[in-house]
Amino acid sequence: MAPDRDVIADPAAGIERAQPGEVRVRRALLSVSDKQGVVAFARGLQALGVEIVSTGGTSRALEQNGLPVRSIDDFTGFPEMMDGRVKTLHPRLYAGLLARRDQEEHLRAAAEQAIEQVDLVCVNLYPFEQTVARGDASESEIVENIDIGGPTMIRAAAKNAPFAAVVVDPGDYERLLAELHDSEGRLSLRTRTELAAKAFACTARYDAAIATWFAARTSEGFPPTWNDSYEKVSDLRYGENPHQGAAYYARVGAPTHLLAGVEQLHGKELSFNNLLDLSSARELVEDFDSPACAIVKHNNPCGCAIGETGQVAYERAFACDPQSAYGGVIAVNRPVDGPFAEELAKQFIEVLLAPGYDEQALQTLQVKKNVRLLELAEWPEPAGEVETKAVIGGQLVQSRDAVTETRERMRVMSAREPGEQEWRDMLFAWRVCRHVRSNAIVVAAGGATIGIGAGQMSRVDAVRIAIEKARAFQPEALAGSALASDAYFPFADGPELAMEAGVSAIIQPGGSVRDEEVVAAVDGAGAAMVATDRRHFRH
Numbered sequence: 001m002a003p004d005r006d007v008i009a010d011p012a013a014g015i016e017r018a019q020p021g022e023v024r025v026r027r028a029l030l031s032v033s034d035k036q037g038v039v040a041f042a043r044g045l046q047a048l049g050v051e052i053v054s055t056g057g058t059s060r061a062l063e064q065n066g067l068p069v070r071s072i073d074d075f076t077g078f079p080e081m082m083d084g085r086v087k088t089l090h091p092r093l094y095a096g097l098l099a100r101r102d103q104e105e106h107l108r109a110a111a112e113q114a115i116e117q118v119d120l121v122c123v124n125l126y127p128f129e130q131t132v133a134r135g136d137a138s139e140s141e142i143v144e145n146i147d148i149g150g151p152t153m154i155r156a157a158a159k160n161a162p163f164a165a166v167v168v169d170p171g172d173y174e175r176l177l178a179e180l181h182d183s184e185g186r187l188s189l190r191t192r193t194e195l196a197a198k199a200f201a202c203t204a205r206y207d208a209a210i211a212t213w214f215a216a217r218t219s220e221g222f223p224p225t226w227n228d229s230y231e232k233v234s235d236l237r238y239g240e241n242p243h244q245g246a247a248y249y250a251r252v253g254a255p256t257h258l259l260a261g262v263e264q265l266h267g268k269e270l271s272f273n274n275l276l277d278l279s280s281a282r283e284l285v286e287d288f289d290s291p292a293c294a295i296v297k298h299n300n301p302c303g304c305a306i307g308e309t310g311q312v313a314y315e316r317a318f319a320c321d322p323q324s325a326y327g328g329v330i331a332v333n334r335p336v337d338g339p340f341a342e343e344l345a346k347q348f349i350e351v352l353l354a355p356g357y358d359e360q361a362l363q364t365l366q367v368k369k370n371v372r373l374l375e376l377a378e379w380p381e382p383a384g385e386v387e388t389k390a391v392i393g394g395q396l397v398q399s400r401d402a403v404t405e406t407r408e409r410m411r412v413m414s415a416r417e418p419g420e421q422e423w424r425d426m427l428f429a430w431r432v433c434r435h436v437r438s439n440a441i442v443v444a445a446g447g448a449t450i451g452i453g454a455g456q457m458s459r460v461d462a463v464r465i466a467i468e469k470a471r472a473f474q475p476e477a478l479a480g481s482a483l484a485s486d487a488y489f490p491f492a493d494g495p496e497l498a499m500e501a502g503v504s505a506i507i508q509p510g511g512s513v514r515d516e517e518v519v520a521a522v523d524g525a526g527a528a529m530v531a532t533d534r535r536h537f538r539h
Helices: 038-047 056-064 072-076 091-098 104-112 128-134 139-144 149-159 170-182 189-218 272-285 310-320 338-344 359-365 420-433 459-473 493-501 515-524
Strands: 027-032 051-054 120-124 165-167 230-235 247-251 262-266 292-297 300-306 328-332 349-354 372-376 386-391 394-399 441-444 449-453 481-485 503-508 528-531
Touching (some): 027 056, 038 170, 091 104, 170 189, 272 292, 310 449, 420 449, 449 459, 459 481, 493 503, 493 515
Parallel strands (some): 120 165, 328 349
Antiparallel strands (some): 262 372, 292 328, 441 449, 441 481
16 A cells, blocks of 8 residues: 655655754765776765665675675665666666755655665776777677666666765775764765766766767767766966966877876976977977977967987987077977986076986976976877867867878989989978978978978968078078978979078979979979978968
């Protein structure tokens, strides 16, 4: 016989009445894939008089450590089945999670159905992302690591946060136990709201990873929807300007990110602009296997070189534009020793990234309190992922650009074949040119840049700036130098200006309607020109 409808629920009959944030935690459901810290958390809850309900492997782990556990089967009155695919998907559980403790209709319904309250849910999800990231998992194994009950419990508890707390991060266990102890088994509304925010971020990330995996299997090209999730790595001192707040987020599921594995050994916090320039410098250096150095200022290289050692590469990169290098961000792909550090210490450096520093180098560089010394001991392989650029109300998405053109696939446009040194300098300049803002011109000699023209609306102006830079600091290097242009020359004026200054070899994509005029000018000057048939704009 059903209870009288006028009966108001009490703790024995159903769900305890309470105002938002005033729920005393009396029963907790623990169901975790990551068992880190869960035994200590459960022990702490039980010491506070909390009943533990648990499932599958979590239940076994707790029982093996001597903790009394009530099974989910006993709680719902329904057995776990289908290899664990169905165990928490039951209305008795969700009624206990979703009931509003301050509404009489909810309490009356809970009493009529003998619903037991659930005050706290501790859940972390099947390791879907980790399984995919392994690279050797079968499709069926990946699918079995798609959690259903976990996200549902998390969302239910998070939705009803004023009355049901949700815990998804083992890093929160200790502080929550402390608050429960100090507040007679209660969690504040602020804490509950923070936990709910973290919970919804967790399920959003999880669903984004699953959606991306399915889209990659079923879509040709770019999928009809773009799902991405990001986690905060750190707050930043400020944004592009001091009045702008900023933070750095890493994309969830990315094989690496800008600061992964990076240890800061010295200096102030990194800024928004530091990270932009660091990304550009690191990408450029990663294009070379030999000792290389890139100096970046305002997201453009102002010098890049290769050399017998990291120090030689730095000195040659710095010589390209010593004026602009002041306060630059430097990346070098070889460790820094004492003599190298002494050379670096002569200049003002914002950020220095290297695979390592010896003790003498650190002593020398740490004298300057503001230089940020970053160490990346293990340089990961560059990731060939897509890249995005924000626009008003949306994102532009494209595959990541890379220089894959080889000498064998390039075509000589001029009557004269380039010499071997010209080929080496053209290919070096072409590789650097991809990292320079369009319109981009790079002039190089002997494996080092001697002039860079970046971000101009007119290509001939970019040539003019590159030549002016070379004349200002290394005029003697212009004779016999090589020039790279990130896109074709629409007119002969750019190459003519370069050849008048001493450039003898030019590499460019080709494809202009005036290619014949451009090549005629090159032939008339006795220079060489090569077409790559591929451009590398960087906007």
